[in-house]
Amino acid sequence: MVQSPLVLVVDDEPAQRAMLSYNIEAQGLRAITASDGEEALVLADEQRPDVILLDWMLPRLSGIEVCRQLKARTATREIPVIIVSARSEEEDRVRGLDTGADDYITKPYSVNELMARIKANLRRVRPTSIGAVLEVGDLRLDAEAHRVFRADAELRLGPTEFRLLSTFMERPGRVWSREQLLDRVWGRDIYVDSRTVDVHIGRLRKALMASGGDNPIRTVRGAGYALG
Amino acid sequence: MVQSPLVLVVDDEPAQRAMLSYNIEAQGLRAITASDGEEALVLADEQRPDVILLDWMLPRLSGIEVCRQLKARTATREIPVIIVSARSEEEDRVRGLDTGADDYITKPYSVNELMARIKANLRRVRPTSIGAVLEVGDLRLDAEAHRVFRADAELRLGPTEFRLLSTFMERPGRVWSREQLLDRVWGRDIYVDSRTVDVHIGRLRKALMASGGDNPIRTVRGAGYALG
DNA sequence: CCGGTTTGTCACGAAACCGACACGGAACGA
DNA sequence: TCGTTCCGTGTCGGTTTCGTGACAAACCGG
Numbered sequence: 126m127v128q129s130p131l132v133l134v135v136d137d138e139p140a141q142r143a144m145l146s147y148n149i150e151a152q153g154l155r156a157i158t159a160s161d162g163e164e165a166l167v168l169a170d171e172q173r174p175d176v177i178l179l180d181w182m183l184p185r186l187s188g189i190e191v192c193r194q195l196k197a198r199t200a201t202r203e204i205p206v207i208i209v210s211a212r213s214e215e216e217d218r219v220r221g222l223d224t225g226a227d228d229y230i231t232k233p234y235s236v237n238e239l240m241a242r243i244k245a246n247l248r249r250v251r252p253t254s255i256g257a258v259l260e261v262g263d264l265r266l267d268a269e270a271h272r273v274f275r276a277d278a279e280l281r282l283g284p285t286e287f288r289l290l291s292t293f294m295e296r297p298g299r300v301w302s303r304e305q306l307l308d309r310v311w312g313r314d315i316y317v318d319s320r321t322v323d324v325h326i327g328r329l330r331k332a333l334m335a336s337g338g339d340n341p342i343r344t345v346r347g348a349g350y351a352l353g
Numbered sequence: 354m355v356q357s358p359l360v361l362v363v364d365d366e367p368a369q370r371a372m373l374s375y376n377i378e379a380q381g382l383r384a385i386t387a388s389d390g391e392e393a394l395v396l397a398d399e400q401r402p403d404v405i406l407l408d409w410m411l412p413r414l415s416g417i418e419v420c421r422q423l424k425a426r427t428a429t430r431e432i433p434v435i436i437v438s439a440r441s442e443e444e445d446r447v448r449g450l451d452t453g454a455d456d457y458i459t460k461p462y463s464v465n466e467l468m469a470r471i472k473a474n475l476r477r478v479r480p481t482s483i484g485a486v487l488e489v490g491d492l493r494l495d496a497e498a499h500r501v502f503r504a505d506a507e508l509r510l511g512p513t514e515f516r517l518l519s520t521f522m523e524r525p526g527r528v529w530s531r532e533q534l535l536d537r538v539w540g541r542d543i544y545v546d547s548r549t550v551d552v553h554i555g556r557l558r559k560a561l562m563a564s565g566g567d568n569p570i571r572t573v574r575g576a577g578y579a580l581g
Numbered sequence: 582c583c584g585g586t587t588t589g590t591c592a593c594g595a596a597a598c599c600g601a602c603a604c605g606g607a608a609c610g611a
Numbered sequence: 612t613c614g615t616t617c618c619g620t621g622t623c624g625g626t627t628t629c630g631t632g633a634c635a636a637a638c639c640g641g
Binding site for chain 3: 612613614615616617618619620621622623624625626627628629630631632633634635636637638639640641
């Protein structure tokens with residue numbers, strides 16, 4: 126089920142966590158928090174946030190180590206990590222980015238800037254969740270208006286097919302396994318047969334080809350499906 | 354043929370342009386330059402760079418205006434823009450990110466940090482161009498999209514041949530024994546006849562040579578097979 | 582409550598893929 | 612040169628994977 130983007134806040138100071146959660150939720154996003162590195166890794170794994178706000182100074186596991194571990198696992202690799210640091214030395218910035226962190230902000234920062242950065246990172250990873258219009262080839266998907274066009278003709282899609290297509294359009298060309306699609310489109314805890322994906326792929330194809338275009342969804346035997 | 358990622362450098366000072374191009378190319382990337390905003394828009398449109406480095410202070414069109422226009426056109430919307438600014442006031446940072454800029458760096462900056470940021474942005478937008486794509490000779494294998502090209506012609510491979518080829522491409526030139534290949538390609542605990550490898554090597558060769566190229570897979574009698 | 586829409590499952594056929602075998606030819610050693 | 616070993620490949624039966632029409636249950640707006 127696609128809902129509003131989820132931000133994982135990792136900070137050992139309760140006051141910081143509360144302040145950040147409050148501001149994040151004020152932007153229409155959802156927030157969860159972790160107070161140390163180990164908790165952060167567990168939560169990242171279980172909840173799959175869309176972006177992670179990571180304090181550099183943490184008890185137990187340091188921020189940089191958490192970041193490295195996140196980027197080492199395929200399950201969490203693609204989640205953007207924004208490192209929040211009190212140090213402003215450039216070395217740390219480079220090291221942070223080299224371990225795979227996606228962005229970096231130094232204390233003191235303004236809430237406005239931080240929110241802007243969170244959104245900038247979200248925009249890249251989950252374009253549809255913040256209202257952008259996706260375009261791939263002759264396909265155009267307006268997430269906010271919940272409409273899809275192909276070569277200026279509007280398509281009729283059911284909710285599931287809509288989410289399916291928007292997942293494909295977020296990363297054109299990438300192959301998604303049936304399990305990954307069930308995860309993103311149906312939701313983590315729903316059990317449906319993985320062959321159900323096939324059926325919806327079929328329905329989506331039918332809708333996409335209704336006005337004569339060719340089939341834009343590629344089947345990768347033994348692996349899954351991809352757009353283009 | 355996919356080539357190395359392209360960076361568009363927009364700066365009105367010739368010395369800066371030269372310095373940046375030099376450093377970018379030293380990282381194995383390609384660079385093109387523009388000296389004002391209008392030229393930048395034209396080049397962005399024509400060349401479709403993978404990332405744009407945009408000076409804030411420009412004659413004619415300001416950096417922020419260029420950014421806005423880039424993000425307004427679908428053709429260039431998804432190209433990450435890194436704003437380079439002499440001002441360090443926070444307001445500008447927020448405004449920069451709000452117009453759709455993807456990252457922000459203030460002068461004075463270090464070349465190391467700038468390069469780290471360029472790479473961080475490339476990693477996200479063209480993940481396939483910086484990590485997940487293997488290139489060996491005229492062969493290109495995109496793991497994420499599950500596609501293989503030889504000299505721009507796409508190859509049709511079954512799952513086993515695909516895994517076989519990607520194993521070879523991970524270490525070009527290395528000789529793999531049949532047992533090692535069975536381990537990597539088929540899996541540890543599967544029993545299949547080791548001669549089966551021969552058959553799949555044959556099928557892979559056939560696919561690789563389908564459009565006329567020579568045989569890139571070398572047989573090492575008594576030892577196994579190798580790519581190149 | 583009702584008619585249309587959406588959804589998940591199943592079953593069946595088609596297509597792709599796989600592994601084994603067998604035979605012929607190439608490479609090698611003496 | 613000759614015998615032996617190793618490799619290339621055409622063929623074939625069996626299996627896996629996909630596509631899709633059919634259907635009943637769930638859902639939903641009115």
